Amino acid sequence: MMFALITLGVFIIMEGVSWFTHKYVMHGFGWFLHEDHHQPKYDGFEKNDLFFAIFAVPSMALFYFGSNTEYTFLLFIGLGIMCYGIAYFTIHDVLIHQRFKWFKNTNNPYLKGLRKAHKIHHKNMGKKDSQCFGMLFVPFKYFKKPKLN
Template sequence: MTLFIGIVIFLVTFVFMEFMAWFSHKYIMHGFLWVLHKDHHHKDHDSWFERNDAFFIIYAVVSMSFIITASNTWFWYGLPIGFGIMAYGAAYFLVHDIFIHQRFKLLRNANNWYARGVRRAHKIHHKHLGKEEGECFGMLFVPFKYFKK
């Protein structure tokens, strides 16, 4: 039963991170931490790294904190929470940085309806170079209107 509960917590955490990605992108990245995120919309440097990459570190620290706390206390469900956050981060990195932005030259030939929809939604978001008016989407729950044939 504990394994089942752990799997449910992991899956709920993974899905909840979609909301957290949307929320933090809309209200934090396009809000008070725009200074870190703006180079993602308007590249103002020659480096492969962006200031925006700091957000990976922030979420990694949150994930590791849950895992370490679970390993050292009675808070066992911190383990599936931490791994759920980590799995979402890995999936987000794969979809956003590798598939959409091609930071590594992988998955370039994916051209099915889902791939086109995700790319189209992200392109709409990046159409706005400023802090305001950027539509924000998650990775999993992209509005259906972007999935045209």
């Protein structure tokens, strides 16, 4: 039970880590890697994809040390990071950007809200003016249905 809570807790914390990293690293000193992701048309691999590898390193290291020492809890911290990475990939690359055509016609209100929030993020193509840096938890306003006149 404790290991499941560690994994879930790390997964939730990773949203904050992701938000911070997206806002201050990707839209800051790491813009040279992230910029191609904000181009109107991109295809195939982007420099931005290197962030997946960057985030995978701590997860793999935690798997290794959690498996080969008495500090087993480290494995479950690594598992939480990995689970967040899988969720991020599924939401960001599959659902939002349609790099893989797996969820083309979803009507789920939560997924539609995430998609709308990310489209707002990309509306400003520049480094400084973007908003909504979260991935799984975004402001409630993105889930509201537009009012009909």
